[in-house]
Amino acid sequence: xxxxxxxxxxxxxxxxxxxxxxxxLGSVLARDIGTTPEDLAFASGxxxxxxxxxxxxxxxxxxxxxxxxxxxxxLFIGGAGGAALFALATGPAHVTxxxxxxxxxxxxxxxxxxxxxxxxxxxxxxxTLAAVMLGVxxxxxLVASYPMALAAETFGWRTSLWGLAAVSAIVAGxxxxxxxxxxxxxxxxxxxxLDLLKMRALWPIFPLMFVAYAPAAAIRGxxxxxxxxxxxxxxxGQVGQASLVMGVAMIAGTFLYGPLDRMxxxxxxxxxxGNLICGAATIALALLVGQGVxxxxxxxxxxxxxxxxxxxxxAHGRSFFPPHLAGRGVTLMNLFGIGGVGxxxxxxxxxxAAVATQAGAQAAYSALFAFFGCAILIGxxxxxxxxxxxxxx
Numbered sequence: 001x002x003x004x005x006x007x008x009x010x011x012x013x014x015x016x017x018x019x020x021x022x023x024x025l026g027s028v029l030a031r032d033i034g035t036t037p038e039d040l041a042f043a044s045g046x047x048x049x050x051x052x053x054x055x056x057x058x059x060x061x062x063x064x065x066x067x068x069x070x071x072x073x074x075l076f077i078g079g080a081g082g083a084a085l086f087a088l089a090t091g092p093a094h095v096t097x098x099x100x101x102x103x104x105x106x107x108x109x110x111x112x113x114x115x116x117x118x119x120x121x122x123x124x125x126x127x128t129l130a131a132v133m134l135g136v137x138x139x140x141x142l143v144a145s146y147p148m149a150l151a152a153e154t155f156g157w158r159t160s161l162w163g164l165a166a167v168s169a170i171v172a173g174x175x176x177x178x179x180x181x182x183x184x185x186x187x188x189x190x191x192x193x194l195d196l197l198k199m200r201a202l203w204p205i206f207p208l209m210f211v212a213y214a215p216a217a218a219i220r221g222x223x224x225x226x227x228x229x230x231x232x233x234x235x236x237g238q239v240g241q242a243s244l245v246m247g248v249a250m251i252a253g254t255f256l257y258g259p260l261d262r263m264x265x266x267x268x269x270x271x272x273x274g275n276l277i278c279g280a281a282t283i284a285l286a287l288l289v290g291q292g293v294x295x296x297x298x299x300x301x302x303x304x305x306x307x308x309x310x311x312x313x314x315a316h317g318r319s320f321f322p323p324h325l326a327g328r329g330v331t332l333m334n335l336f337g338i339g340g341v342g343x344x345x346x347x348x349x350x351x352x353a354a355v356a357t358q359a360g361a362q363a364a365y366s367a368l369f370a371f372f373g374c375a376i377l378i379g380x381x382x383x384x385x386x387x388x389x390x391x392x393x
Contacts, residue, residue: 004068004179008113011075011171012137014164015106018079018099019047019217020247021144023225024240028157029095037226039092041349043099044222048342050103055335056193058108062327066181067112076172078105080165087161105168110137111331112179118318118326119182126318130311131258138254141220141247149240193328201320204386208379209313209333210340212275215282215372216307217341218348220246223368224300230361232293242297249301253308260312267316268388271309275380278306282373289366310337319389344375 022029022040029035054074061070082101089095110133117129151160196202219227220243228234228242257274261267281302288295314333321329348368356364 004175005113005116007171007174007178008071008109009133009136011071011109011175012113012133013140013143014079014168014171015109016138016140017144017164018102018106019044020141020221020243021148023220023222023243024145024149024236025152025157026225027229027236028152033089033091033095035092035095038349038353039095041222041345041352043092043096044218045342045345045349046096047099047103048217048338048345050100051107052335052339052342054104054107055111055331055338056328058111059193059328059331061108062111062115062331063325067108067115068176068179068181071108071112071179072172072176074108075105075175076169078102079168080105080172083161083165083168087158087165110134111327111334114314114330115327116182118330126315128258128262130315131254134311135251135254135258138247138251141250142244145243145247146237146240149236153236193332196321196325196329196332199320201387202317204382205313205317206336208271208275208383209317209336211344211375211379212278212313213307213310213337214341214344215278215376216250216304218345218372219300220250220304222345223348227296227365228293231290231365232296234293242300245297246300246304249304250308253305254311256305257309257312261315265390266388267312267319267390268386271312271316272380272383274306274309275376278303279373279376279380281306282369282376286366286369286373289369290362313337316386316389344372347371
């Protein structure tokens with residue numbers, strides 16, 4: 001099973017890569033197939049929404065079919081197939097369809113790991129294990145920055161995508177051969193996602209879960225590239241380097257959050273404090289657009305570092321799930337987390353285009369970052385009413 005978890009982690013590296021690599025391909029895709037930043041924002045949003053839409057059926061599949069077949073089949077069909085379609089793209093519509101397929105392919109891999117953690121490991125270890133999986137998997141975020149920019153310049157983006165299709169297919173095959181499904185829950189307990197939605201303890205958690213990941217994911221996954229190009233005139237390689245800094249900060253953030261709930265004896269206030277800093281940094285970026293490339297990169301890194309509360313937010317929700325709904329529970333949390341990114345990314349493209357037309361590029365990015373920052377602050381106000389979970393030390 002150790003090899004199976006390693007391959008699931010490698011699959012999550014691919015998932016992190018695919019949600020972030022558009023940020024460094026904006027200029028070459030515009031040149032080759034005529035995409036605009038708004039086209040890529042739409043395609044990125046489609047990735048997140050396709051990913052999110054799969055979470056409820058994946059939750060059912062994890063509880064009934066198991067993580068092995070669920071993760072292997074979808075990664076092969078959607079991940080490898082979508083990357084191959086992207087390599088053949090001749091216009092923005094092809095990119096959007098490819099990103100939808102890739103989102104479906106990537107949708108089960110992290111939740112398959114979380115399901116195994118929830119079923120086969122002590123509850124007190126869940127947040128740490130979830131953070132380790134997210135942190136190691138986030139290496140894909142780094143590969144999607146400067147290395148992807150370098151590969152696109154050296155080999156071409158089409159060749160790079162064909163390589164990614166092959167890697168996705170190989171990893172899917174490895175998962176099918178090595179992952180072992182946890183034993184079925186004894187006792188015949190039944191339930192559905194509706195039982196989870198009826199749990200009042202989860203209601204104040206869902207809004208922050210919906211917005212907490214959006215600033216880091218949307219800025220790193222797309223907007224850092226156009227921002228650095230439009231406002232500071234950075235080239236593809238320089239954009240890749242700026243993205244790399246933010247990606248490293250996001251990885252550091254996942255490891256930072258991982259043990260803090262046990263160290264401090266609280267999940268709620270760790271999530272609240274970290275997301276408050278993330279929201280403040282996002283608002284600061286909105287107010288200081290164009291004030292210096294170094295300052296902008298530092299603020300983006302701060303957003304990445306403190307916007308990495310995703311695994312601890314899932315752990316906070318997971319503390320209220322019954323064992324027989326563990327699969328549907330973690331995927332429901334993922335639905336809110338990833339769905340929020342998709343919805344906000346959809347809104348970000350039209351907002352950027354409308355403000356840019358009226359007031360120029362700097363005002364457009366200021367409005368964009370303020371949009372993400374205010375959403376975090378609203379989520380935090382609602383989260384104040386949540387019930388804390390104090391893990392065992």
